[in-house]
Amino acid sequence: MSSMYFTEEHNAFRQSFKDFLQKEVFPNVDKWEKQGFVDKEIWKKFGEMGYFGLNYPEVYGGLNLDLFYTTIFLEELQKVNSGGFAAAMWAHVYLAMTHLEKEGSELIKEKYLIPSITGEKVGCLCITEPFGGSDVAGMRTTAVKKGDSYILNGSKTFITNGVYSDYLVVAAKTNNELGYKGMSIFVVDRDTKGISSTNLEKLGWKASDTAEIAFDNVIVPSENLLGEEGKGFPYIMQHFALERIVMGINAHARAEFALEYAIQYMSERTAFGKTIDKFQALRHRIADMSSEVEMCKEFNYSVIYRLNKGEYVVKEATMSKLVSTKIADEVIYQCLQLLGGYGYMEEYPMARLFRDSRLGPIGGGTSEILREIIAKIIIDKKEYKPITQ
Structure with a gap:
């Protein structure tokens, strides 16, 4: 492992996390893939070990570690060979929980973030949305202010952990006339009246519950x-x-896992009197693929390094x-081709x-x-800037 980014402490964490996954996750993956969701018990085990709090503040039960611990967490999850299980974990930690920590009040952090870190609550x-796809600004879900509450109506789709989560972080229009400037975010308890979820059958990511949700x-x-509203x-x-660098890391990790497996298979598979890793055409294919994956990995590490320093790396993450x-x-x-049948x-x-x-x-x-987005940055010289506090 590259010493430029990973210390002995990082490497020790990687090994302990591998051991944990081998003991607690590997034996259950096939069951979770078949049943279409992850058992609640494993969330609590992850929480007990501190894995959901790696880069969250200590005051809320986190460990306040650098983002290379997060990188290790993501990489090793991909080697479980269940994209669905991995997605259920990182969607909870780096999608739902991120909004709780960055935008939530102290009351919200007490009620939702702390139990999310311990694994008692899943988000x-x-x-x-069904008609929006990647067009976030075209959102139709509304939240209309009424007294001391908002009335939420609309629907969302392709939501990871959308069936069995305990709370939902929901984006909705609080002012339709302002377009995307009239959008707000809420945290909503799963058992609130008026919420219904429909499980979606998918090509892959079988172990994660994915839903269309109606409000x-x-x-x-x-x-x-x-x-703030708006x-x-x-x-x-x-x-x-x-989110984008998380998915980039996931990608290089699963590609690396695939290569490792293929190389091992080639060293054992015999054809025409020799193992197939001795055939030049196949060896060179491995060389090309390994080079591409290594380039991605090193680039992703450099982005994480800059993100960890607080830089706004929207272009590079994209x-x-x-x-x-x-x-x-x-x-x-x-x-897959190298394995033949x-x-x-x-x-x-x-x-x-x-x-x-x-799905990547x-x-x-x-x-x-x-x-x-990249074309706008490179060609149109558009600048994406962080929110000023």
């Missing part, structure tokens, strides 16, 4: 507003850099997700990896949207 982030005259107390859109944009997810798809496709069999890991990886260029902003 989901509700932004995407029918849901009463949300005013104190459940996150941050600042929802910049809050969302502010955190997209983290590039990370765009390129890393594309390369991961291509690498895993080629690795066995790559197509469910008892081998490559088939699941292939399905799970395909779609979720968290499609590659098409990311290209336009």
